[in-house]
Amino acid sequence: xxxxxxxxxxxxxxxxxxxxxxxxxxxxxxxxxxxxxxxxxxxxxxxxxxxxxxxxxxxxxxxxxxxxxxxxxxxxxxxxxxxxxxxxxxxxxxxxxxxxxxxxxxxxxxxxx
Amino acid sequence: xxxxxxxxxxxxxxxxxxxxxxxxxxxxxxxxxxxxxxxxxxxxxxxxxxxxxxxxxxxxxxxxxxxxxxxxxxxxxxxxxxxxxxxxxxxxxxxxxxxxxxxxxxxxxxxxxx
Numbered sequence: 001x002x003x004x005x006x007x008x009x010x011x012x013x014x015x016x017x018x019x020x021x022x023x024x025x026x027x028x029x030x031x032x033x034x035x036x037x038x039x040x041x042x043x044x045x046x047x048x049x050x051x052x053x054x055x056x057x058x059x060x061x062x063x064x065x066x067x068x069x070x071x072x073x074x075x076x077x078x079x080x081x082x083x084x085x086x087x088x089x090x091x092x093x094x095x096x097x098x099x100x101x102x103x104x105x106x107x108x109x110x111x112x113x
Numbered sequence: 114x115x116x117x118x119x120x121x122x123x124x125x126x127x128x129x130x131x132x133x134x135x136x137x138x139x140x141x142x143x144x145x146x147x148x149x150x151x152x153x154x155x156x157x158x159x160x161x162x163x164x165x166x167x168x169x170x171x172x173x174x175x176x177x178x179x180x181x182x183x184x185x186x187x188x189x190x191x192x193x194x195x196x197x198x199x200x201x202x203x204x205x206x207x208x209x210x211x212x213x214x215x216x217x218x219x220x221x222x223x224x225x226x227x
Contacts, residue, residue: 004156033215042117042202042217043157056212090156097212100145104156 002027004093004105012111013081021076021108023091031097032074035090049074050097086112116140117205119218127226132190134221136203143205148188151200193225
């Protein structure tokens with residue numbers, strides 16, 4: 001059974017640029033959620049994807065967008081990067097949107113200069 | 114609005130003793146409560162959960178207690194081992210219109226001293 005994987009591991013961007021982060025869900029999981037974890041904070045829910053559509057969204061602006069593909073993998077896109085976007089971005093997969101148990105990937109550390 | 118709060122940023126415990134990690138929440142609509150463990154450079158790992166209709170759930174050395182009237186839950190680790198040293202996140206889950214939205218606390222860093 002393959003776990004959740006994310007790429008890249010680390011990324012450095014400058015303010016105003018755009019970034020794409022990728023996630024492969026655990027085998028058999030059709031639901032992917034994305035979280036932002038700032039330093040010293042807990043993960044904050046960005047959005048969830050199910051059946052290739054956004055299924056729910058947290059308090060994040062529209063410049064945070066995503067995609068889910070037929071194989072359930074997902075992308076997180078952030079446009080017009082701001083310094084405060086520097087954080088660890090975590091992807092989590094679950095068996096279904098109604099399932100509270102989520103399995104996390106190792107995260108992508110994004111630094112915005 | 115911090116709906117899930119972990120007021121202790123850190124905790125040190127001697128190996129073999131009990132570790133008690135605490136968590137408070139404000140939203141009475143949460144229906145599941147979870148604990149995750151996180152090692153450096155890894156994603157959070159699910160540890161144990163409890164339904165809002167129960168007051169205790171046990172899994173080996175880990176027990177979670179839920180006090181709904183006080184909106185408080187705790188994680189007990191007995192006996193504590195050095196490998197338990199990690200950041201522990203309390204989380205709460207509730208239906209948000211067709212999906213379970215999970216809200217995390219800020220974490221408690223546990224250090225188990227050999």
